[in-house]
Amino acid sequence: MNEDYEPMTDRESPITEDELHAYVDGEMPADRRPAVEAWLAQHPEDAARVDAWRAQAELIKTRFAEIAREPMPARLDPARLERLQRRWPRRAVVAAVLAFLAGGALGWFGREMVEAGSPVAKTLAADAIDAHKLYVVEVRHPVEVPGAEAAHLVQWLSKRLGYDLRAPDLGDIGLKLVGGRLLPGPSGAAGFLMYEGPSGERFTLYCARWDAPETALRYRDAGQVAAFYWVDDNKAYVMSGPADRERLRKIAQSAYDQIETRASKTRG
Amino acid sequence: MSAFAKDLEAAIPALRRYARALTRDAETADDLVQDTLVRALRSQHLFHGGDVRSWAYTILTNLNRNRLRSLARRPALSPLGDADAPQMAGPEAGGRDIERALAALVEDQRAALLLVVLEGLSYREVAEVQGVPIGTVMSRLARARAQIKSYLDGERPALRRVK
Numbered sequence: 001m002n003e004d005y006e007p008m009t010d011r012e013s014p015i016t017e018d019e020l021h022a023y024v025d026g027e028m029p030a031d032r033r034p035a036v037e038a039w040l041a042q043h044p045e046d047a048a049r050v051d052a053w054r055a056q057a058e059l060i061k062t063r064f065a066e067i068a069r070e071p072m073p074a075r076l077d078p079a080r081l082e083r084l085q086r087r088w089p090r091r092a093v094v095a096a097v098l099a100f101l102a103g104g105a106l107g108w109f110g111r112e113m114v115e116a117g118s119p120v121a122k123t124l125a126a127d128a129i130d131a132h133k134l135y136v137v138e139v140r141h142p143v144e145v146p147g148a149e150a151a152h153l154v155q156w157l158s159k160r161l162g163y164d165l166r167a168p169d170l171g172d173i174g175l176k177l178v179g180g181r182l183l184p185g186p187s188g189a190a191g192f193l194m195y196e197g198p199s200g201e202r203f204t205l206y207c208a209r210w211d212a213p214e215t216a217l218r219y220r221d222a223g224q225v226a227a228f229y230w231v232d233d234n235k236a237y238v239m240s241g242p243a244d245r246e247r248l249r250k251i252a253q254s255a256y257d258q259i260e261t262r263a264s265k266t267r268g
Numbered sequence: 269m270s271a272f273a274k275d276l277e278a279a280i281p282a283l284r285r286y287a288r289a290l291t292r293d294a295e296t297a298d299d300l301v302q303d304t305l306v307r308a309l310r311s312q313h314l315f316h317g318g319d320v321r322s323w324a325y326t327i328l329t330n331l332n333r334n335r336l337r338s339l340a341r342r343p344a345l346s347p348l349g350d351a352d353a354p355q356m357a358g359p360e361a362g363g364r365d366i367e368r369a370l371a372a373l374v375e376d377q378r379a380a381l382l383l384v385v386l387e388g389l390s391y392r393e394v395a396e397v398q399g400v401p402i403g404t405v406m407s408r409l410a411r412a413r414a415q416i417k418s419y420l421d422g423e424r425p426a427l428r429r430v431k
Contacts, residue, residue: 025384025385025391025409027390049417056369056385056417059363060366060370060381060386063289063363063367064285064288064289064386067288068282068284068285069281070281070284072280072281073298076280076305077277078273079277081306081309172311257310261302261306
């Protein structure tokens with residue numbers, strides 16, 4: 001529309017509504033303003049509208065201006081948020097390096113380091129990878145509840161898991177939520193969410209209660225399929241997908257960030 | 269703290285103000301700001317110069333749109349813009365009226381109006397934030413203003429219907 005007002009030099013031409021908005025919002029070249037003011041002097045209805053718009057702006061500013069002066073809550077401190085960001089990638093780099101070494105000279109020893117920690121956690125990751133392999137090949141029934149009903153899905157799984165599950169939004173790395181299903185977990189239910197990339201590749205996030213406060217991020221390679229898994233706040237998460245470690249790491253990190261952000265909010 | 273994080277920090281008061289006006293709920297607004305900051309920090313490698321604040325407005329605007337979409341899918345909740353939308357304990361009647369008038373707007377119109385009026389962005393900047401042509405920003409602005417005017421002039425269809 002009217003990005004340039006310059007050609008409107010004909011003083012006889014009527015002032016458009018767009019120009020009235022531009023006039024109120026200071027978007028109009030100064031040399032055009034007298035023409036608008038002359039118009040308003042002769043058109044009281046337009047003058048009333050302009051006054052009403054200015055009054056609205058004043059009401060909005062008066063109502064909300066004070067919020068910018070309120071003390072900032074600690075959870076919005078960027079230094080703290082930046083530290084949270086760093087914590088995870090550093091672990092991920094260590095795990096990825098070790099996983100890489102595991103395939104090389106370090107062999108078995110390196111593998112033990114990568115998958116150190118509870119042997120049962122390995123079982124959990126193995127279960128998740130099995131579920132992944134079983135369901136990603138499904139064309140017609142990959143999930144019980146489709147991603148289009150995400151709110152319902154999350155509500156249902158949260159109820160069965162006994163804690164607030166969040167389906168991470170992986171849209172900005174090109175994945176959409178296909179949906180999810182309920183699975184048997186190590187202690188009760190497990191939630192299982194499936195995502196799909198632009199070329200049909202699928203990733204799944206397996207979530208279950210886990211009796212440990214926190215573990216480092218771990219990588220598990222099972223041939224064509226691999227997984228990153230971690231435990232946070234007594235909840236285990238396994239992100240499985242095609243064995244492209246860098247891509248999987250990004251996806252797991254995004255999921256982790258969103259889950260961690262949510263958890264840090266409730267913890268304060 | 270990185271230079272990027274410092275620029276981001278300087279934008280937080282404005283982001284909180286914008287988020288509060290968008291959502292009219294203090295807790296939801298700060299959730300949105302936190303998500304915006306996390307996302308901005310995480311993807312700062314994608315930021316190639318320009319105005320950090322505008323970029324943060326873009327992220328926040330998109331996150332809020334996504335939030336409303338997922339709310340809208342939940343059948344139990346009332347439609348957006350309804351008078352049941354969360355209301356803060358506003359200090360005076362004028363403040364509450366303008367909040368309700370804002371609540372009755374379509375999201376994209378509300379965001380356009382607030383970015384121009386409250387945050388002082390130019391039409392061009394709002395067009396970039398919303399990812400639409402300037403003409404679309406202007407028509408959103410025009411509709412928002414017309415609707416608020418009729419709301420404040422006493423036509424309050426949403427409230428009348430509910431009460």
